[in-house]
Amino acid sequence: MRIVAGCNVFLEHILHYSQREEKGRMDIPPQVHLGGGAYNIIKSFETFGVPKKNLSLLASTSIDESSHRLATGLLLQKEKFSKTLFPVRPRASTSYYLLPSEGKTWAFGDTGGEFRSIHKSIEGVVLSEGRKADIKIFAELSRDSEEIEVASMFLKKYKKGQISVLIPSRKILSSPLLNKILPLCDFFALNEEEAKIFWGKNPRKADLLNLKVPSFLLTRGPKEAWLKVENKIYTASPKVIKNPKFVGGAGDATVAAVVYKLFVQKKSPKEALQFGMSVGRRTLLTPKSYFVN
Numbered sequence: 001m002r003i004v005a006g007c008n009v010f011l012e013h014i015l016h017y018s019q020r021e022e023k024g025r026m027d028i029p030p031q032v033h034l035g036g037g038a039y040n041i042i043k044s045f046e047t048f049g050v051p052k053k054n055l056s057l058l059a060s061t062s063i064d065e066s067s068h069r070l071a072t073g074l075l076l077q078k079e080k081f082s083k084t085l086f087p088v089r090p091r092a093s094t095s096y097y098l099l100p101s102e103g104k105t106w107a108f109g110d111t112g113g114e115f116r117s118i119h120k121s122i123e124g125v126v127l128s129e130g131r132k133a134d135i136k137i138f139a140e141l142s143r144d145s146e147e148i149e150v151a152s153m154f155l156k157k158y159k160k161g162q163i164s165v166l167i168p169s170r171k172i173l174s175s176p177l178l179n180k181i182l183p184l185c186d187f188f189a190l191n192e193e194e195a196k197i198f199w200g201k202n203p204r205k206a207d208l209l210n211l212k213v214p215s216f217l218l219t220r221g222p223k224e225a226w227l228k229v230e231n232k233i234y235t236a237s238p239k240v241i242k243n244p245k246f247v248g249g250a251g252d253a254t255v256a257a258v259v260y261k262l263f264v265q266k267k268s269p270k271e272a273l274q275f276g277m278s279v280g281r282r283t284l285l286t287p288k289s290y291f292v293n
Contacts, residue, residue: 001264003045004133006058006126006154007086007147008140010036010093010109011072012248017100034075036093037139037167040249042081044256044279050264055081056129058154060088060147063116068092084129086122088115088146097248107248111169115146126150131158135263137165139252141181143172148180155184163187163263167255173197182213187262189217189255205233215269217258217276219251225277227258229269236277244284254280 012035016028042057059076062069069092076083095109130136130153138151155164165187172178173190174197182188188211195203195218208216208228216228227234244250257279261272 001050001134002054002056002132003042003050003135003137003264004056004058004129004154005038005041005137005139006129007038007060007138007150008036008093008111009034009039009057009059009061009072009076010095011068011075012036013094013096015096015098017098032071034072035095035249037252038137040252041137041139041256044253045260046081048257048260050260052080053082056133057081057083058086058126058129059083060086060093060112060115062089062092062112063087064090066092068094084125086125088117088122089113090116095248097246099246105244105246105248111140111142114142114144115150118146118150122150123153126154130154130156133162135163135165135259137167137255137259139167140169141166141172142169143175143177145177148172148177151181152184155181157184163259165189165255165259167252168194170194170197174200185213187215187217187259188213189219189251189258191251192218192220208233215262217255217273219254219280225254225273225280227269227273227276229262232269234269234273236273238277238281241281241284246284246286250280250283253283 012033014031038057042055045055061072072092089112091112093112098106136154138155141151163186164184166181166185167189173194190198199207218226223240224237254276258272258276261267261275
């Protein structure tokens with residue numbers, strides 16, 4: 001089963017502090033690794049045991065040869081799964097996580113800006129991967145018109161049985177442009193804050209049932225999640241983590257875990273949701289978003 005994910009990959013900087021303040025003493029040297037929705041998802045599938053030859057990453061990056069882009073390319077070269085870099089953004093996507101020994105994690109970053117150009121060669125790769133994939137996942141979709149065109153091309157059904165998964169960014173949730181993509185989706189995922197933007201209110205289970213997407217995952221932090229499959233809703237409520245060590249990538253890993261159980265292993269929705277929450281909780285406690293073992 002071939003799994004393809006796109007489109008953002010971030011160069012992530014992890015800084016550990018011994019105090020709550022940002023200027024507290026650092027106990028561990030800064031760490032730099034890759035992150036971003038598409039990358040976290042592919043690495044999660046790899047962790048679950050999906051063969052690398054069945055995994056493919058489509059990643060947008062900067063047009064210019066910046067140090068961040070070069071570092072991203074260098075780190076991607078070390079990965080054994082298939083990957084394609086698209087130079088379409090004005091800047092490489094970067095993020096920073098400041099992790100004090102106690103207290104809340106600070107996170108901030110730059111998504112790299114809107115797509116500047118889409119070449120025929122890029123369209124060719126997107127179409128090719130979209131046709132071959134059994135499961136295709138578009139993560140962090142913005143309301144940039146060029147990116148929406150790429151997502152539409154990618155998520156469209158080209159053969160029977162294909163599964164299309166969408167994880168949107170907050171920017172598109174209040175835009176009517178999202179209605180262009182949702183009909184293509186078999187699986188849609190939001191966290192609680194995103195759901196409030198999407199519906200304009202605190203979400204209720206009835207809202208999930210009214211959404212015309214076959215499967216929908218709503219995560220509510222580490223405390224609870226709802227999974228709608230067809231016309232039934234499943235709930236998981238694990239023990240709350242009061243002070244998670246690391247928050248980056250937990251949502252991506254949870255989505256990957258649920259999709260893996262539902263569509264790769266063909267397990268029940270209840271089992272898929274429990275597995276997803278288990279993976280998300282473990283990800284919250286590790287310094288790298290795709291380490292879930």
